Amino acid sequence: MHLYLFTYFRFNAFHAESKKPLHRECGFIRLQPGTNxxxxxxxxxxxxxxxxxxxxxxxxxxxxxxxxxxxxFAKQPYVQQISRHIQLKPDGKLEQTISMALEGQPLTQHLHITYRRTD
Ligand code: HEM
Structure with missing residues (x-):
């Protein structure tokens, strides 16, 4: 029997002033046992x-x-490719940089987010 490790996550982004929900995503993170x-x-x-x-x-x-x-019926432009770089900083903050390629646009940085741990 294989044991697969996974965790559930979600990211919710809101407009800074109006607080209107912008981008939302959720899913699972899986680790291949015995590897990185x-x-x-x-x-x-x-x-x-x-x-x-x-x-x-x-x-x-x-x-x-x-x-x-x-x-x-998803809105255009269509995303062709996505890359993420996630880093845990020594001060405990988690940084995420998302890049994406669109139709006719090569891989370009879309956003950089810093998450702070809350209690
Ligand atoms: C992998 C995740 C994401 C994907 C695939 C994605 C995709 C897109 C696409 C396709 C556009 C339209 C680009 C264009 O019109 O040229 C867009 C615009 C935008 N995205 Fe994202 N996005 C992602 C994550 C986020 C997140 C987390 C935020 C919020 C912090 C965000 C904020 C925005 C904003 C503010 C715009 C511009 C909206 C506008 O001009 O009306 N995106 N995104």
């Missing part, structure tokens, strides 16, 4: 679903999309 390989299985509110895979090196995780799919 990590997979994110993500559903986004925009109608996009994705699988990203990468490797954990020390406090850093770099992931690249290996599969993307969307609803037939």
């Amino acid at each position: 390989r990590v997979a994110f299985i993500i559903a986004q509110n925009s109608g996009l679903v994705e699988i990203e895979e990468g490797e954990l090196t020390g406090q850093q995780l770099t992931l690249h999309s290996t599969a993307l799919a969307r609803t037939s």
Whole structure:
């Protein structure tokens, strides 16, 4: 029997002033036992679903999309590729940088987020 480790996560982004919900995603993080390989299985509110895979090196995780799919009526421009770099800083803050390629636009940084732990 194989034991697969996984955890559930969700990211919710809000507009800084109006507090209107912007981007939402949730999914599972799976670790391949005995390795440093990590997979994110993500559903986004925009109608996009994705699988990203990468490797954990020390406090850093770099992931690249290996599969993307969307609803037939998702808004354009369509995302072609997504990469994430996640890093736990010595002060306990978690940083995430997301880059994406769109139709006709190569991989470009989309956002950089710093998460602070709350009690
Ligand atoms: C992997 C996750 C994400 C994907 C695939 C994604 C995708 C997109 C796409 C396709 C656009 C339209 C780009 C264009 O019109 O040229 C966009 C715009 C935008 N995204 Fe994201 N996004 C992601 C995460 C986020 C997050 C977490 C936030 C919030 C912190 C965010 C904030 C925005 C904003 C503010 C815009 C501009 C909206 C506008 O111009 O009306 N995105 N995103």
